[in-house]
Amino acid sequence: MTGRLRAPTGRYGGKSAAQRQAERRRRFLDAALQLFGDTPGYRATTVAALSEAAGLSTRQFYEEFHTLEDVLAALHLQVNDWAEAAVRTAAARTRDLPLPDRAAAIFRAYAGNVTADPRRVRITFVEIIGVSPRLEEQRLARRARWVDLIRAEAHTAVLRGEAAHRDYRLAATAFIGGVNGLLHDYSAGWVDATLDEVVDELVGQLLAVLRPPGPRPAG
Structure with missing residues (x-):
């Protein structure tokens, strides 16, 4: 993958694109706190596992981050x-x-x-x-x-x-x-x-x- 995917713009569900992006980022970090800080730990976590724990897709992961x-x-x-x-x-x-x-x-x-x-x-x-x-x-x-x-x-x-x-x-x-x-x-x-x-x-x-x-x- 050469770069981060472009996140959607505009309002959806009463939230702006920036608000939705901030919420996705928070959900990924909350999930990472659990997986990295408890079980299985950072080195044993995959993008797919983190995305699943956050209730988001791997595509959404790559809209926010390049790597774990x-x-x-x-x-x-x-x-x-x-x-x-x-x-x-x-x-x-x-x-x-x-x-x-x-x-x-x-x-x-x-x-x-x-x-x-x-x-x-x-x-x-x-x-x-x-x-x-x-x-x-x-x-x-x-x-x-x-x-x-x-x-x-x-x-x-x-x-x-x-x-x-x-x-x-x-x-x-x-x-x-x-x-x-x-x-x-x-x-x-x-x-x-x-x-x-x-x-x-x-x-x-x-x-x-x-x-x-x-x-x-x-x-």
């Missing part, structure tokens, strides 16, 4: 966007709180959003790994986005005198790696702890990154 990898890429971004929206909402709501309370609220929002649905954990931490150079680049770009978010919070804490003044890039990158590993293991049932205990541990590590041992900053 495109679907996985879109789903990975969507899951991350959901988590980022939860984090930014929590950050805005707690901007005037002390650092420990702010960090706990922000990270609890992230962990709660990601682990609320085990399929999101699998998409974020399992299915996206090793698919292709393109998706690896996307995964690392989203991880860098999370690193930048932590660095922004660290910068705010520095300005308030709550954290030491230093470059937090390496520390934030290491912290994100720990988050990914621990949340994956928790969701897989390999960690004998509650979600609250996991979050408390990670918040403690984040605070240790922001406030390393030594003299507290003035102010």
Whole structure:
């Protein structure tokens, strides 16, 4: 197939072509969340199986996507966007709180959003790994986005005198790696702890990154 098929235009059933296209795309992504994030997984799913699960045809699939990898890429971004929206909402709501309370609220929002649905954990931490150079680049770009978010919070804490003044890039990158590993293991049932205990541990590590041992900053 040389290119994406052209979707129909005009109104049908009271919906515009753009509305119908958005609905088809949502149905494909919803089906992908189930098939990729549960059984059988991304690598064992076919276009025909995904189309059947979405209640749509393979022709409609190719009107929206070129390959199943495109679907996985879109789903990975969507899951991350959901988590980022939860984090930014929590950050805005707690901007005037002390650092420990702010960090706990922000990270609890992230962990709660990601682990609320085990399929999101699998998409974020399992299915996206090793698919292709393109998706690896996307995964690392989203991880860098999370690193930048932590660095922004660290910068705010520095300005308030709550954290030491230093470059937090390496520390934030290491912290994100720990988050990914621990949340994956928790969701897989390999960690004998509650979600609250996991979050408390990670918040403690984040605070240790922001406030390393030594003299507290003035102010």
